[in-house]
Amino acid sequence: MIRPSRHLTAGLALASALAMAGCGVNSEPEMIQSERVQISAREQQRVQEQESITNRNRALPRRAADQVVLSVPSENSAAARAAQDLTRERSSVNFTTQVQPTDQGFTDICSGRADVLQTSREITDAERAQCSQNGLDVRGAVVIGYATAVLVTENGRDIGGDCLTLAAVKSMLARGSTITNWRQIGFGSQTFSAAAPPATNPATNVVAIKAFQRPVGAVSLNDFRGDLRTFSDYRDLSDFVTSQDRIRALDRETRSYNRSIARQRRRSDIESIRRAEAIAARAVVRQIQAENRERERKKQAVRNPEELERQNASRVRQAKRRARLEQTRKNNAVVNTQTDRFRRDRFGTLFSSGRLGVVPYTFYELNSDVLRPLEIDPRTTPSSKRPDCRFPSQQTIVNRTYPLILPVYLYGDRRVLRTASVRVLLTRLLTENAALTRREDLTGLSNTALINTRRSLGLPQIQESTTTTDGTTTTTTQSQPTVTNATPNLQPGEIPGVNSRGVESP
Incomplete structure (x- = not known):
């Protein structure tokens, strides 16, 4: 009897094991079948979700087509x-x-x-x-x-800089600000004060949302510095920035001072007028007396004494009137000189501060002759990198490069x-x-x-047709042109305020 060798037995065992493995539950056909089941389940779930969405959509309120x-x-x-x-x-x-x-x-x-x-x-x-x-x-x-916000100062006033980062805007205008002088942000040494429209205004909202990171719909004046002036009328806000409000206030103070000085001098002025009238009257009387003595010396008769008396009285009245007017002029000159000195002493301090205003671009655009915009650098943290100042213009607003x-x-x-x-x-x-x-x-x-x-x-x-001189018709497509007079002259290819020559921060 011949017995199988140990090597043959091991080989048969290995072959048997491989065959059994090939017939197990992880065979390729069964894996494909499992994937199909999973895909079918996902598809069924997607269909069910879509049906649920469709049903929820059908349950939404419906309105008439109009x-x-x-x-x-x-x-x-x-x-x-x-x-x-x-x-x-x-x-x-x-x-x-x-x-x-x-x-x-x-x-x-x-x-x-x-x-x-x-x-x-x-x-x-x-x-x-x-x-x-x-x-x-x-x-x-x-x-x-x-919605836009332009930070403006008075046109022609040098505050020592022309570009602010969003971080600087926050430090100047946000609640708790300690900025009272422009030098605190690296500008010139001028007193700082600020004004803006009410909190509901788009420009005020933009500053709080973009510079203070306040959420839309949650802006209030409590987000701003406590001494922020607010104006509902843009003209009043512009007058604040250009110190026209101070000029009007000084005008009122000057008129009040003028009236006060006039009241103080009223008694002395009346006395001075009376003395001037008396002096003028005595001078005319002496002249009349001299004329009378001359007639007596020449033995000239007065044909109509009553008429001569009326003429002499009229001469006295006219002399007193001239004296009264002249003395009044001198008195007024004294009052006006004191008033002018009062105004002159105070006028120089009106423009010693740099006032900042927050206005929408549309208002700045119409008043760019008196308002000067500050460029804005979009960085919200201090940086030593090269300034990236953006000038407010129609172009930088529409392409959203203005911050x-x-x-x-x-x-x-x-x-x-x-x-x-x-x-x-x-x-x-x-x-x-x-x-x-x-x-x-x-x-x-x-x-x-x-x-x-x-x-x-x-x-x-919108189609617009134009007939030329040779009788041909040209059709152009138009919407609404937007005109701006506040954009600086640019070199070809430059965007105003975005690292373009002539509008960078020094």
């Missing part, structure tokens, strides 16, 4: 004013405007209670997810303008934004962009931005 609900932060908002204008013009669309905080506005957009939201902040990931859960696509917000701006957005479901009723509102906001944004103290879109926005929304461009 109904549009707006959510705006104030009645002065551009979207609200556009809706008001359309309503006055008897538009076929019925607008309902809800004035509410932005957070509530996003909640209403995502829950279907509002169609269009105007806001100065971008939507958060959580808010976008909330909208998506209800089947609403709020990507691609429409920019209709920019003190906040884009103003319109949010809504993309399908809703393309409905006929909402397109009526969007068309008005873009056609009358300059006027509507200016009424809200915003900076409107540039001509190029208006054209691009119309194109992205599928709105028709």
Whole structure:
């Protein structure tokens, strides 16, 4: 009997083990089957989630095709004013405007209670997810303008610098600021004071949000230094910056001082006038007496004594009147000399301080002859690097390189934004962009931005036809030109205030 060798037995055992392994539960066909089951489960879950989203979307409030609900932060908002204008013009669309905080506005957009939201902040990931859960696509917000803040001083006044970092803006204007002199931030030695519009103003909001990092909708005057002056009228704010308010105050003080001096001198002035009249009267009387003696010496008869008496009395009255006027002139000259000295002594101190004002770009643009803007460096922490100063201009605002701006957005479901009723509102906001944004103290879109926005929304461009001298007709596409007179001369390819020659900080 022949027995198998130990080597043969081991080989058979190995082959058997390999065969068994090949027939186990981890075989390739079973793995594929498992993956298919997992994919099928995920697909089923996706379908269920989509069905849930669809059902939630169907449960959202529904409105008639001619109904549009707006959510705006104030009645002065551009979207609200556009809706008001359309309503006055008897538009076929019925607008309902809800004035509410932005957070509530996003909640209403995502829950279907509002169609269009105007806001100065971008939507958060959580808010976008909330909208998506209800089947609403709020990507691609429409920019209709920019809230801007320009920090201005008096044009022609040298405060020792022309560029501020956002860190310096915060140190100068934020609550608890200890800045009382421009030299504390590296400028010249001049007393520092500041003024701004009320906290609800877009310019004031921009400073607090961009420089102080305050959230949108939470800005108040408590965020600013305690001695900040506030003016509701931009003209009063401009007068503060240019010290015109001090000049008017000095005028009032001068008039009051003049009246006070005149009252103090009234008794002595009256006495001086009486003495002058008496002296003048005695001089005329002596002259009359000399004339009478001369007639007696010549033995000349007076034909009409009564007429001569009237003439002599008139001569005395005229002499006294001339003396009274002359003495009054001298008295007034003394008062005016003292008043001029009073005004001169105080006038020199009116312009010894450098006043700072916060205004929207639209106001600065119209008053650039008396207001000088400071460039802004976007750094929020002190740095020894080369300054990166940005000049406020239409270009730096629209391309968002100027730091003190906040884009103003319109949010809504993309399908809703393309409905006929909402397109009526969007068309008005873009056609009358300059006027509507200016009424809200915003900076409107540039001509190029208006054209691009119309194109992205599928709105028709404004066509303008021009007939030339040879009889041909040229059609040009226009929206609204935005004119600015406050941008410095630039070299080709340069952006104002962004490291361009002639506008850098020294």
